[in-house]
Amino acid sequence: MNNHHELTSKMFQFRFVSPYTLIGLLALTCWLPLAAAATTPDGAEPTAKTSQWIRAGRVLDVVKGEYATDQLITITDGKITAIEPIPKQAQPNDLWLDWSHLTVLPGLIDAHTHLCDNSHMGRAFDHWALPAASFGIAGVVNAKRTLQAGFTTVRDLSAPYYACVALRDAINAGWVPGPRMHSSGQMITMTGGHGDWGGWMAPEHQVQTPAETVADGTDAVRQAVRLQIQHGVDWIKLSATGGFGTTGTIPGASTYTQAEIQAAVEEAAKRGIGVAAHAHGNDGILNAIAAGVKSIEHGTLMDTQAIKQLKKNNTFVVMDLLAAHYDLIETKKDFTDKQIQTTNEAYYQDYAANFKRAYQAGVRLAFGTDSGVYPHGRNAEQFQLMVDAGMSPIDAIRSATTWAAELLGQEQAVGQIQVGMHADLLAVQGDPLTDIGVLTKVQQVMKGGELVPGD
Numbered sequence: 032m033n034n035h036h037e038l039t040s041k042m043f044q045f046r047f048v049s050p051y052t053l054i055g056l057l058a059l060t061c062w063l064p065l066a067a068a069a070t071t072p073d074g075a076e077p078t079a080k081t082s083q084w085i086r087a088g089r090v091l092d093v094v095k096g097e098y099a100t101d102q103l104i105t106i107t108d109g110k111i112t113a114i115e116p117i118p119k120q121a122q123p124n125d126l127w128l129d130w131s132h133l134t135v136l137p138g139l140i141d142a143h144t145h146l147c148d149n150s151h152m153g154r155a156f157d158h159w160a161l162p163a164a165s166f167g168i169a170g171v172v173n174a175k176r177t178l179q180a181g182f183t184t185v186r187d188l189s190a191p192y193y194a195c196v197a198l199r200d201a202i203n204a205g206w207v208p209g210p211r212m213h214s215s216g217q218m219i220t221m222t223g224g225h226g227d228w229g230g231w232m233a234p235e236h237q238v239q240t241p242a243e244t245v246a247d248g249t250d251a252v253r254q255a256v257r258l259q260i261q262h263g264v265d266w267i268k269l270s271a272t273g274g275f276g277t278t279g280t281i282p283g284a285s286t287y288t289q290a291e292i293q294a295a296v297e298e299a300a301k302r303g304i305g306v307a308a309h310a311h312g313n314d315g316i317l318n319a320i321a322a323g324v325k326s327i328e329h330g331t332l333m334d335t336q337a338i339k340q341l342k343k344n345n346t347f348v349v350m351d352l353l354a355a356h357y358d359l360i361e362t363k364k365d366f367t368d369k370q371i372q373t374t375n376e377a378y379y380q381d382y383a384a385n386f387k388r389a390y391q392a393g394v395r396l397a398f399g400t401d402s403g404v405y406p407h408g409r410n411a412e413q414f415q416l417m418v419d420a421g422m423s424p425i426d427a428i429r430s431a432t433t434w435a436a437e438l439l440g441q442e443q444a445v446g447q448i449q450v451g452m453h454a455d456l457l458a459v460q461g462d463p464l465t466d467i468g469v470l471t472k473v474q475q476v477m478k479g480g481e482l483v484p485g486d
Contacts (some may be wrong), residue, residue: 082107083126083480085456086117087135090448093432096425096464101131106454109479113450128482130458133474136428137448138183138455140435141410143307143328143349143399146173146212147190147198151357151405166194174198174209176408178483181457181473184211184436184445186399188268188307188328189218189243196263208483211455213439215307216264218243219255219295221286243270249294252287256298267299268328271308272315273369275358281370282311283332285318292322305440307349313337320346326397326438330389331355331382341394347438349399350386352420353413355379357405387421396422397438398431411470414463424467454480 085104092099103121105113123129147170170190177185187195199212220243246255256267271287273280280286296306305325310316316327316337326347330337333348341348358364359375371378390396398417400410417427436446445453458475476483 081126082112083128084124085128085135086123086131087133087458088131089134089462090114091134091136091428091463093137093425093429093447098134102135104135104448104454104456106480109454109481111448111450111452111454114448128475130475133458133460134462134469135448135456135458136463136470137432137446138453138457138476138478139181139411139431139470140184140186140398140439140446141177141182141400141402141431142186142326142397142435142438143351143401144177144185144187144410145190145195145401145403146170146177146185146187146209146407147194148403149173149407151403163192163194166191167197170194170198171201171207171209173402173407174202174207174212177402177410178208178210178478179473179476179485180408180410181470181476182210182410182431183453183455183457183476183478184213184439184441186213186215186266186307186439188215188266188309190214191217193217193262193264199265200263210478211445211453213265213441215266215268216259216262218309219246219252219259219267219269221245221247221270221291223280249291252291252294253298256295260299260302260304265304267295267304267306269295269306269308271310271319272312274309274311275366275369278368283370284312285315287315287318289318289322292319292324296323316341320344328399329401330385333385333389335388338389338392338394341389342392345395347395347397347434348389349397349438350382350389351399351401351404351413352383352386352416353409354401354404355382356416361405383416383420386417390420390422390426395434395438396426396430397435398427399435409471411473414467414470418467424464427467428463428470453478 083106087102087104089098089100090102101117103115103117104111147166149169193216195214196216199214201207202209202212222245244255246252259267271292273282273284275282299306307326307328308319308324309328310319311329311331313332313334316330316333317340319327320340326349328349330348330350356379359379363375400413402410414427418424432446436442445455454477456477457473459469459473461469463469
């Protein structure tokens with residue numbers, strides 16, 4: 032009972048949040064007994080942490096692309112404090128984890144998730160039919176699955192009712208298990224743009240969508256950014272083109288002007304916050320790059336000019352091959368209303384070819400899967416798609432470690448196994464540099480020095 036009271040009291044340590052965020056938090060309170068049990072299984076107060084050790088068969092240096100064998104990793108208070116060859120006189124003890132038969136990598140980063148969304152379920156997860164609490168509950172389930180898959184950090188790019196902000200705060204407070212989250216709140220979009228779900232309604236039934244923030248013109252966009260910041264976001268996401276998931280929009284067509292996007296970038300920069308631009312079509316991609324966004328999400332239809340501008344401006348691109356493969360190949364969705372003139376297979380191959388061209392041109396690529404479009408927990412399947420498209424295995428891993436950490440501004444905290452960084456680790460059997468598919472078969476996961484239990 033005391034543990035429950037202590038956890039509940041942490042709500043008042045959060046920054047001021049909106050009613051939407053509080054809805055999500057209330058949804059998460061139903062999981063408090065589980066969270067308390069996971070944190071202190073015996074019901075006792077947590078004690079001061081002591082050092083622990085991992086005997087690793089191989090440790091991957093993702094920067095060098097090399098292994099160090101038979102290493103002893105020392106962890107104190109959730110941070111890595113030493114990495115060294117195992118001393119001959121070292122003796123195993125109760126705090127010694129034996130991963131001597133495993134390959135150890137840094138915890139992975141997915142820079143484009145939607146943990147509070149299950150859009151892959153179709154009408155079974157209908158934004159218009161579900162109560163707000165459903166998004167928080169879904170987020171709890173999906174956060175655990177994502178963490179168990181080896182993804183210890185995510186950038187969550189939009190959720191209804193600021194549910195991803197609430198989920199982030201609940202994870203940070205220890206209420207529920209999940210990855211380190213960098214959350215964007217609600218996507219900003221123009222009237223009739225991607226995410227303005229009212230496009231299928233008759234005019235007399237038009238309502239403000241609960242999922243996104245609709246804003247038109249530079250002043251309204253600035254106000255929308257301020258609203259997101261007021262509700263505690265880490266990132267701003269806006270829609271620079273149409274999208275596949277919204278009726279009546281065309282992915283290849285631009286939406287916001289460069290001036291509108293630049294207004295968002297300028298407003299976010301006042302608080303040190305980056306802007307991620309949803310952009311499939313070339314014109315929208317170019318507008319967003321010129322406006323100074325930190326990352327382009329998708330980049331599906333980018334041409335040589337866009338690739339050159341991405342490279343010139345050092346703009347990251349996050350290409351969600353897994354979500355595209357799931358929609359186009361695995362479930363064979365009908366996108367003929369999106370002005371696609373080819374087969375699904377040809378469209379996916381064109382996207383993979385653009386990924387290869389961007390990679391070969393030296394564009395900064397960060398791993399992101401658009402989870403929620405496909406069932407959560409399958410994130411690591413994208414590594415094989417990236418390698419199949421022409422990326423080397425070590426660069427595929429870098430895209431989900433050092434490169435993604437740089438995009439998030441977290442390169443001093445996550446993305447490598449280095450002294451002073453969070454003890455976020457995963458262990459697999461086999462060699463991911465020769466068989467990238469082993470990353471889908473994670474044997475052990477650790478976040479902040481704490482082992483993540485399996486189901």
